[in-house]
Amino acid sequence: MILRLAFxxxxxxxxxxxxxxxxxxxxVALFLGxxxxxxxxxxxxxxxxxxxxxxxxxxSGSVQLLLYSVFRIGNATNNVTWESYQDIASRPEVDWIVPxxxxxxxxxxxxxxxxxxxxxxxxxxxxxSLVVGQGHGxxxxxxxxxxxxxxxxxxxxxxxxxxxxxxxxxxxxxxxQPFRVAGIVDRTGTxxxxxxxxxxxxxxxxxxxxxxxxxxxxxxxxERIRQMDLTPSAVTAALVGVKSRLQIFGLQRAINEYxxxxxxxxxxxxxxxxxxxxxGVAETALIGVSAMVVVTALLGMMAMIFSSLxxxxxxxxxxxxxxARPATILGLLVLEAALMAAIGAILGLALLYAALFAAQPxxxxxxxxxxxxxxxxxxxxxxxxxxxxxxxxASLLPALRAYRLSLADGMMxxx
Amino acid sequence: xxxxALTLEDVRFRWPGRATFxxxxxxxHMTQGESVLLLGESGSGKSTLLSLICGIVTAERxxxxxxxxxxxTLRAGARDRFRAERIGVxxxxxxxxxxxxxxxxxxxxxxxxxxxxxxxAPDEVATLCSALGLPVGITGATAGRLSVGQQQRVAVARxxxxxxxxxxxxxxxxxxxxATQDTFLxxxxxxxxxxxSSLLMVSHDERLGARFDRVVRLVDIAQTERLAA
Numbered sequence: 001m002i003l004r005l006a007f008x009x010x011x012x013x014x015x016x017x018x019x020x021x022x023x024x025x026x027x028v029a030l031f032l033g034x035x036x037x038x039x040x041x042x043x044x045x046x047x048x049x050x051x052x053x054x055x056x057x058x059x060s061g062s063v064q065l066l067l068y069s070v071f072r073i074g075n076a077t078n079n080v081t082w083e084s085y086q087d088i089a090s091r092p093e094v095d096w097i098v099p100x101x102x103x104x105x106x107x108x109x110x111x112x113x114x115x116x117x118x119x120x121x122x123x124x125x126x127x128x129s130l131v132v133g134q135g136h137g138x139x140x141x142x143x144x145x146x147x148x149x150x151x152x153x154x155x156x157x158x159x160x161x162x163x164x165x166x167x168x169x170x171x172x173x174x175x176x177q178p179f180r181v182a183g184i185v186d187r188t189g190t191x192x193x194x195x196x197x198x199x200x201x202x203x204x205x206x207x208x209x210x211x212x213x214x215x216x217x218x219x220x221x222x223e224r225i226r227q228m229d230l231t232p233s234a235v236t237a238a239l240v241g242v243k244s245r246l247q248i249f250g251l252q253r254a255i256n257e258y259x260x261x262x263x264x265x266x267x268x269x270x271x272x273x274x275x276x277x278x279x280g281v282a283e284t285a286l287i288g289v290s291a292m293v294v295v296t297a298l299l300g301m302m303a304m305i306f307s308s309l310x311x312x313x314x315x316x317x318x319x320x321x322x323x324a325r326p327a328t329i330l331g332l333l334v335l336e337a338a339l340m341a342a343i344g345a346i347l348g349l350a351l352l353y354a355a356l357f358a359a360q361p362x363x364x365x366x367x368x369x370x371x372x373x374x375x376x377x378x379x380x381x382x383x384x385x386x387x388x389x390x391x392x393x394a395s396l397l398p399a400l401r402a403y404r405l406s407l408a409d410g411m412m413x414x415x
Numbered sequence: 416x417x418x419x420a421l422t423l424e425d426v427r428f429r430w431p432g433r434a435t436f437x438x439x440x441x442x443x444h445m446t447q448g449e450s451v452l453l454l455g456e457s458g459s460g461k462s463t464l465l466s467l468i469c470g471i472v473t474a475e476r477x478x479x480x481x482x483x484x485x486x487x488t489l490r491a492g493a494r495d496r497f498r499a500e501r502i503g504v505x506x507x508x509x510x511x512x513x514x515x516x517x518x519x520x521x522x523x524x525x526x527x528x529x530x531x532x533x534x535x536a537p538d539e540v541a542t543l544c545s546a547l548g549l550p551v552g553i554t555g556a557t558a559g560r561l562s563v564g565q566q567q568r569v570a571v572a573r574x575x576x577x578x579x580x581x582x583x584x585x586x587x588x589x590x591x592x593x594a595t596q597d598t599f600l601x602x603x604x605x606x607x608x609x610x611x612s613s614l615l616m617v618s619h620d621e622r623l624g625a626r627f628d629r630v631v632r633l634v635d636i637a638q639t640e641r642l643a644a
Contacts, residue, residue, distance in 0.1 A: 326491075
């Protein structure tokens with residue numbers, strides 16, 4: 001009965017109570033949303049690369065190497081010469097090695113030169129392989145295999161021509177040597193979705209008439225290029241798998257101490273940890289801000305209860321006259337606050353899921369971030385419980401005031 | 416017929432924190448089943464007296480006994496329970512929780528009074544409503560939507576449910592017009608008679624006195640003290 005009366009009392013003040021609940025719901029949705037994006041980003045990053053023991057590149061920072069080689073974020077400062085690459089490839093510990101050559105682009109997507117080995121050895125999300133769902137792999141020199149996102153956003157199908165641009169965001173096209181979409185990789189939720197993959201030789205081929213990053217003016221016919229030796233002089237980075245996990249650190253040290261050229265070998269997991277440490281500060285700030293929003297909403301609720309106390313003094317006097325103890329009145333107000341917070345929390349959760357359903361494809365295409373729609377985790381449920389608990393505690397202040405008022409007023413309130 | 420329903424002896428009261436107003440009652444008695452009209456102008460300490468009788472405030476001196484129980488011997492929580500069990504209260508107006516249904520309003524005191532709840536018949540809400548001339552089916556209606564006259568009858572039903580030995584009414588008719596007042600009082604007395612409840616009604620209207628066993632002027636039983644503020 002008390003619960004029913006509390007509901008009735010809230011319903012009677014539908015407008016102010018509704019606004020308060022809405023504020024709580026929005027703040028809860030924001031808080032959980034930030035949490036979702038954070039964990040989604042972490043999972044998505046962590047899922048991007050697996051099965052690779054070492055990433056090798058020119059000496060720079062480990063986070064930088066990880067970002068440009070795997071996530072296509074940022075650029076390499078230097079390359080690895082083909083001789084060094086061959087040296088590493090021929091070491092006895094190396095089981096497999098995949099070269100990566102970056103630097104060109106197609107529209108907003110990056111072009112990556114590699115070998116067939118990339119499709120054999122690249123693993124994501126706990127060991128899954130890439131699947132070229134449509135068409136075939138890199139057979140011809142001018143074959144390009146594109147990611148699912150590239151195909152979806154540019155509307156490409158197998159057989160369509162592709163012109164690769166020189167550099168990133170440039171106006172110079174390699175339009176004398178058009179590529180053909182040979183295959184489309186099934187969606188992976190990794191940067192591969194946003195990558196145009198061509199052969200290492202093709203990267204060399206389109207730069208035949210280029211020297212030191214500038215066009216020479218000559219145009220070598222495609223037929224002649226096909227006859228040329230297209231062994232690259234350098235690659236951007238390489239993914240390495242070792243025969244035994246025990247050899248990882250030995251190989252890493254050997255590469256880091258390589259005499260002929262300054263190289264850097266990193267363990268993807270360790271570099272990812274370093275990345276989290278950097279990003280962690282921003283994450284904490286985000287969580288802090290969204291937590292403050294929740295606190296603000298609860299303060300708003302507290303102010304609402306305070307301002308309603310005066311007009312409810314008559315009601316309190318009725319409760320008292322009917323035999324309610326002041327503690328009952330205190331409990332009633334706390335119960336009302338907890339109810340508001342509970343409704344707000346549930347509404348916030350609903351808002352979050354609605355937003356997730358609406359935004360999931362957008363976020364995926366814009367940021368390559370796949371936010372999973374899962375049932376609420378124990379952590380999220382404990383956040384909701386925390387909000388309800390905090391609301392109950394926040395309402396203690398106005399409730400204590402009501403307690404004192406009802407003691408002082410007795411049945412004497414006159415309107 | 417001489418069981419004491421209410422006894423005030425040598426009572427002195429002062430509102431805490433308000434040194435300017437106090438009330439003292441040398442002696443006032445009511446027997447069980449008696450109906451008393453207490454006449455007093457507004458501001459003469461009527462409400463304070465009722466708060467004392469209901470045990471919402473306690474006297475700093477003297478005895479306030481309801482049905483033979485000295486309220487000052489009870490702890491605060493027990494006094495609240497005692498009030499719920501033994502006293503039906505009717506206010507001047509705004510008696511009801513406006514957002515609650517009529518039946519929830521009537522049943523509210525029983526929520527705090529287990530013994531009184533046992534005394535109440537399962538269909539007592541409906542019986543009281545029809546006896547008080549309220550329309551059939553009103554019990555589910557929201558109290559705030561009722562007319563003032565209907566609300567006051569619901570308040571009477573709430574005071575009467577479970578037959579508390581003492582009914583305290585604070586100017587319950589002042590919000591009603593003369594004709595309705597008379598009907599209202601008729602209904603109230605009709606319902607009180609079978610349960611032998613005592614009725615203490617406070618009013619400033621002498622014309623109501625004819626129906627009561629006794630009419631007492633507040634100035635004859637109580638002295639108010641007003642000190643310079």
